[in-house]
Amino acid sequence: MQKYSSVREGLAAMQQFTLRQRKVGALLTFQDTGSKIVDVCFLFESLEAPVQQLIKKMPDMAIKGEAPEDMPHLLAARNTAMRSAISVLGEEELGLQTPHGHAEEALLRDFDACCGQVKDIRDVTIYLTHSPCTQHDQAPSDNMQGWPPSCTAKFSQLAASHAKWHFSICYSKAFGAMEGNTDAEKALKTLSGGLSNLSFVHLG
Numbered sequence: 390m391q392k393y394s395s396v397r398e399g400l401a402a403m404q405q406f407t408l409r410q411r412k413v414g415a416l417l418t419f420q421d422t423g424s425k426i427v428d429v430c431f432l433f434e435s436l437e438a439p440v441q442q443l444i445k446k447m448p449d450m451a452i453k454g455e456a457p458e459d460m461p462h463l464l465a466a467r468n469t470a471m472r473s474a475i476s477v478l479g480e481e482e483l484g485l486q487t488p489h490g491h492a493e494e495a496l497l498r499d500f501d502a503c504c505g506q507v508k509d510i511r512d513v514t515i516y517l518t519h520s521p522c523t524q525h526d527q528a529p530s531d532n533m534q535g536w537p538p539s540c541t542a543k544f545s546q547l548a549a550s551h552a553k554w555h556f557s558i559c560y561s562k563a564f565g566a567m568e569g570n571t572d573a574e575k576a577l578k579t580l581s582g583g584l585s586n587l588s589f590v591h592l593g
């Protein structure tokens with residue numbers, strides 16, 4: 390997590406690392422009860438699963454040039470072997486970053502701590518490089534105990550547990566099942582349970 394002292398700076402940083410590192414980002418910002426935009430904001434990024442991180446560190450582990458029909462089996466076998474190696478050797482010892490997951494999950498893990506640094510919160514605006522994943526996606530996020538799979542459902546749980554605050558989820562690019570959906574904002578609203586204090590906005 391990175392802290393910025395203005396929303397403009399935070400948004401610029403999110404754009405930069407998205408362009409250069411092709412990462413997914415989430416920026417947590419606030420408005421206070423005086424309707425002022427709070428300067429301080431918090432930037433989070435996605436972190437790949439341990440196996441993917443390890444493959445990047447050990448390029449020899451990449452599987453290439455095999456017959457396409459053998460690939461699923463070879464990949465599954467390699468991933469199983471790597472997962473067990475990681476659990477024996479330890480993520481930290483292997484230099485892997487933790488905890489992994491979607492940028493939204495990183496934000497949710499630190500949400501309370503960030504709110505503790507802001508006074509008189511009325512609205513929460515979260516900027517995302519990509520629309521949050523949903524239950525209709527191939528691999529909805531599921532890296533947090535006590536939270537439902539998919540980031541859309543997690544935002545719903547977040548808004549439900551802070552009924553006095555309004556949450557706006559603003560995303561730049563429609564992702565996964567929402568790609569090409571001309572009514573994605575409405576679809577996300579429906580999928581999140583239609584809470585009155587949670588809205589989705591596509592910033593085109």
Ligand SMILES: [Zn+2]
Pocket residue numbers: 491493521522529530539540541
């Ligand atoms: Zn997600």
